Amino acid sequence: MKKFNLLILNGPNLNLLSLREKNIYGNKSISDLLNEINLISNKINARITHFQSNAEHEIINCIHKSYKKINFIILNPSALTHTSVALRDSLLSVNIPFIEVHLSNIFSREKFRHRSYISDIAIGMICGLGVNGYYFAIKAAMKYLVKI
Ligand code: DQA
16 A cells, blocks of 8 residues: 655744744644654554744745655645745645645734635645644545545
């Protein structure tokens, strides 16, 4: 049975999870998140890799490098969601299916967070469920990949 390659891609400031605005983003650190994701990956037919960067071009380079290597991206672009046409273009260029994830409910926050440059080209979008959003996205990605 084919093993799928999933990429969890996190944008600027997500390295500071558990330190930054705990009332919004919760107490779990990025390593807590990755440990839990590793446990999940042992149970499913997938290899899961992770990349986080505070630099827009690093995120875009990572998307480019994923071409023909990664079957599905679970992407929390953090603030780049609301600003980056370059991010959108990179996703369109490689044409890898992806789910957009946000820990917080971006629609219950400031108006500038309501706009996403990538939601309309995503398979789906999950927000407001904290780190659980990543786990649901992994499940949805696997269902999507098995079907295509
Ligand atoms: C975020 C929401 C963004 O608006 C914000 O800039 C982030 C995190 C989230 O996961 O809720 O850094 O993507």
